[in-house]
Amino acid sequence: MSDMMETLRNEEKMTPKQIEIVKAAIELISEKGYYNTSTSEIAKRAGVAEGTIFRHYHTKKDLLVAIVTPVITNFSAPVFAKKFVSQVFQNDYEHFEDLLYAFIKNRFEFAQSNLPLIKILLQELAFHPEIQTTYKKEFGDKVIPAFNQALDFYKEKGELQDLPNETMIRMMVTTILGFMITRFIVQPDKDWDDEAEINQTIAYIMGGVGS
Amino acid sequence: MSDMMETLRNEEKMTPKQIEIVKAAIELISEKGYYNTSTSEIAKRAGVAEGTIFRHYHTKKDLLVAIVTPVITNFSAPVFAKKFVSQVFQNDYEHFEDLLYAFIKNRFEFAQSNLPLIKILLQELAFHPEIQTTYKKEFGDKVIPAFNQALDFYKEKGELQDLPNETMIRMMVTTILGFMITRFIVQPDKDWDDEAEINQTIAYIMGGVGS
Amino acid sequence: MSDMMETLRNEEKMTPKQIEIVKAAIELISEKGYYNTSTSEIAKRAGVAEGTIFRHYHTKKDLLVAIVTPVITNFSAPVFAKKFVSQVFQNDYEHFEDLLYAFIKNRFEFAQSNLPLIKILLQELAFHPEIQTTYKKEFGDKVIPAFNQALDFYKEKGELQDLPNETMIRMMVTTILGFMITRFIVQPDKDWDDEAEINQTIAYIMGGVGS
Amino acid sequence: MSDMMETLRNEEKMTPKQIEIVKAAIELISEKGYYNTSTSEIAKRAGVAEGTIFRHYHTKKDLLVAIVTPVITNFSAPVFAKKFVSQVFQNDYEHFEDLLYAFIKNRFEFAQSNLPLIKILLQELAFHPEIQTTYKKEFGDKVIPAFNQALDFYKEKGELQDLPNETMIRMMVTTILGFMITRFIVQPDKDWDDEAEINQTIAYIMGGVGS
DNA sequence: TATGAATGAGTATTCATTCAT
């Protein structure tokens, strides 16, 4: 939970009650969904009066957005913007596979320690346009450009097929997200060998299933 | 809409009002989600008294299940059980790519003409255990076995890598679903060249992005 | 049940479906009360369409009244009007105890074979003024006059105290009804020796508990 | 009404609105019965929003039970447990008639100032097993034992016949309840001479109607 | 006569939100 609260970041400015509210909301909403979770339930679990929630978040949806927005930012942004791109050009990753490994590993661990938040994001994305907007902006402004730079770099190195970046990104993101959703949401209880699965995912991305 | 009602099949036994109810429910729920759609709204759009809904479906959830269950059955089952497997062994598809093409094309068209239903299925799957159960049963009983037979066949022909079927199925299904979700839900308004996209998806499944 | 249908009397003029409706209504209402029994439930148990009930009884309350009215009439009237009074004067009952015995026995057996009807009457009397009116009329017109004649007769014979008839009737009816309610409704499952209880009740009416 | 609210006792812990709710519920339910009284009606009469009812009582039935339970407790318990039994043995009541008089008088006054509550209890007892349970427990644990002690005492004094206590209690309770029901519910508007009626009831209990 | 689909007013209950303390 403390990992996750880090994701929410501005904890410093939050009162203790507010922190309890957010914790309770994350737990309940990720378990039962936004519409099946009442503010009174959140208040009860947080050990707080109902009114207190609305002192900090004007509406229930404000609370949801306050929870979900940082996940979006943190899921996509930090990796790329600062370290990753520069690392690529510093030749930190000799092959595209190496970059992929570092990337998947990093996002995998993020997902693992923010699972409830990710669940909420996935489940509610469909119903709340505000969240969709944030997501699209973040993805377009940060993920795509970073990806583009990297892909061009490895294309020139001759490691990638000459497909449009957009197509490649879509294929790769789909595969990576699909892996994580299967791993953490569809079959979380299966006995996974995560390291092997990550490598297999990379192999699939690079070489498909054909022989 | 008439295409979609075919999916729901037992139209013959439905009263005209009942058909209107189902139509209205599909429209509204696919647009706004189950929890944002009230039964009074459905009744109004269907041109029916609210009580009429409950004469045909005892609860609101019953209505949802009645709508979603046939989609699951029709999305996974018919293609496989009868035609596909036998066609594979009759050598109707010389290469695995050919099978893939026929399969994706067929499911693509199904998705296209049942889009609202598919949307509902995807959005509500997370919240309704009843639907999950139906889905898992259908997938386990029909899709997996059919896939297994086909994969073994082309493996022996030397067209596929020697990966566990389960892994291969997961990768392929992920890629195909990911393609369709992008195509129909994330960016439905983009100017797609569907034929090209399908072929590219097949190429990705077979050979990845590496060169 | 056939005993009970006798009480409802005009069976001859009833269609078979109508008889089923009345039977079902008696069963359900006596078990669960009028307000907890829906017409659709009655229709289902009767094996009849919902509309059929309303073809025979314009409203649900009409059905109740049709069931309850004959009980009132039969519970109070027949015994008195014809046989009893004349029997009293024909010296069929030497002592008032003998009359009491014949009366209680007779009403006891009536209650026993019309238990569901009696239950309905007792439970619903409070809520339906129509029933109260019928009851009061029947009681005032038939029971009271018959009782009056009998009481006067045995008073003159010196067998009864010189209390106002009204008071005596109230005491006796209270005791008899109280006995039957205890016997059939409050503790129906107790292992009763009915003959002994009836005699004790008579002894109490005649001599109280003092020594 | 203030007398009655005393019966409900924990008034101190109730908010003003809650008190209004209970008052309104008692009025309406005793007039029209539980099933003919809607929560919206109660809210309106109480001058309160409908939701307020459910803030204090989770369900409509909870409200009924909250109203009825204290009546049961107060109708049977207090008189007996503490004062009465000890008074009997302190020879406060020389004859059984004296005890009877004190008892009936006391319960008569209680019934008089709690009439609506008593009405509700009588009318709803048949339909709500929860209430029946409370009633049976209270009666078995408190009323019966106290009665037993008193009856044994006066039996030894030779003032009572040698009948089983159970039978005697049943007869007496039946007579007393029957008197009160007639007095307050069946014919509340008759011009009663209460003192005379009580004495006549005692005379009946002790000596019956025979001469 | 009997049906059963349809009605629509009515029900208990929920819940996000407000506000006086």
Add this chain to the structure above:
DNA sequence: GATGAATGAATACTCATTCAT
């Protein structure tokens, strides 16, 4: 900041009753 009583609009659902067939 925090409380929690109060709100009232909205919700899923029920049910007696109607009516075309």
